[in-house]
Amino acid sequence: MFNGVSSGTTTPLVNTPKSTPSTPAGSSSSFGGNIFSNGLNILGSNATEQQTTPSINRSKGINAWQVCPGSINPYPQAFTWSTFMGDEVIAFASGRHVMVYCGNSFVQLLDGHDETITSVKWSNLHGRIAACSRGKIVIYSPVEDEVDNGALKKSPSWIVEQVINSTDEFECMDWNFYGDRLIVGGKTTMIFEGKPILGNQVYKWNMVWKYDNPTPIYLVAYSPDEKYFATVSKFDRLVKVWYRNKPQVRVSLFTPVITIVDPKSTSQTIEDDEEESFSYIYLPHPRSVTSISWRFKDIQSQQRDEFTANVLLTTSIDNV
The missing domain is CATH 2.130.10.10 (YVTN repeat-like/Quinoprotein amine dehydrogenase)
Structure with missing residues (x-):
């Protein structure tokens, strides 16, 4: 489950017409492409008219801003x-x-x-x-x-x-x-x-x-x-x-x-x-x-x- 997307049906996010077909989360018609694309809005191009909601305007996408390294080895002088x-x-x-x-x-x-x-x-x-x-x-x-x-x-x-x-x-x-x-x-x-x-x-x-x-x-x-x-x-x-x-x-x-x-x-x-x-x-x-x-x-x-x-x-x- 991801923001209302279940295994069987697709719940509209913001005033999406009921006639919109169910689409996998990774396709462009639902999220505008891969949600991990650099700087891409999480709702995509098809949701342009739906961005009047304040909570949607604040969504700027998901960016890789930090790479976390492995943990330090458990030794006093590591x-x-x-x-x-x-x-x-x-x-x-x-x-x-x-x-x-x-x-x-x-x-x-x-x-x-x-x-x-x-x-x-x-x-x-x-x-x-x-x-x-x-x-x-x-x-x-x-x-x-x-x-x-x-x-x-x-x-x-x-x-x-x-x-x-x-x-x-x-x-x-x-x-x-x-x-x-x-x-x-x-x-x-x-x-x-x-x-x-x-x-x-x-x-x-x-x-x-x-x-x-x-x-x-x-x-x-x-x-x-x-x-x-x-x-x-x-x-x-x-x-x-x-x-x-x-x-x-x-x-x-x-x-x-x-x-x-x-x-x-x-x-x-x-x-x-x-x-x-x-x-x-x-x-x-x-x-x-x-x-x-x-x-x-x-x-x-x-x-x-x-x-x-x-x-x-x-x-x-x-x-x-």
Whole structure:
């Protein structure tokens, strides 16, 4: 039934002569064509003389004014936002795809995954997008398009820069402040470092550190100066704050803390025969931790070797 149209007879809408034959709802004699046509009046051309009724005059037809995307995957880090070319942009995981929006406008759908995406992260400095799923990490980089007049104009579009395959399952990730390091976590924690191979546009990403977690982590966050990163396992009340095993790193900046240095070696040999080694301390909480984040620093005032205070913000299931 649709506005008086039943399966057997047709009820007149507005003073329609009884001699008018019964017509399917999709034909032009009853509704003036497909009711989903762009800008078409729902009553059609045959109802011109019948539009004296005020309620009919207000009917302007049915237009497709918004396309609703799929829902966000149910993971804590399946949504990310940043600024790109002066605009606020968001990216989120929906099934096996990454949806990119600029404000309310849909920009692009990014593919490359065979499994459900668990985490999406935006690099604030270079505009790269990283997404991870079971056994795969895909890094997307922004591209420049050439307009008709020959001038180069940046457009919000991304292409696959590199696909990293693994046997591990990943649930979280984060970029460092400078966009040249990516940390991913799950059953294992890995750090990938990017080295430019074509100017500063294309990077090659290699693993420089790996650690097997006793329990899988589902939250990870880099500090702005890259001196620390924090990890949390699900239903865990202890936040691990990791730091490099170098003399200039002062772990005593965090209070209150319980210092427990991992007795196992956490070093990983990389291509240039250097070793990266990390230890960690615990930040205890009364209940399970639900989110972690570092206080943001302005990129214009940040320097790599400058000492700056790091503030880690956490929340727990007890709302503290």
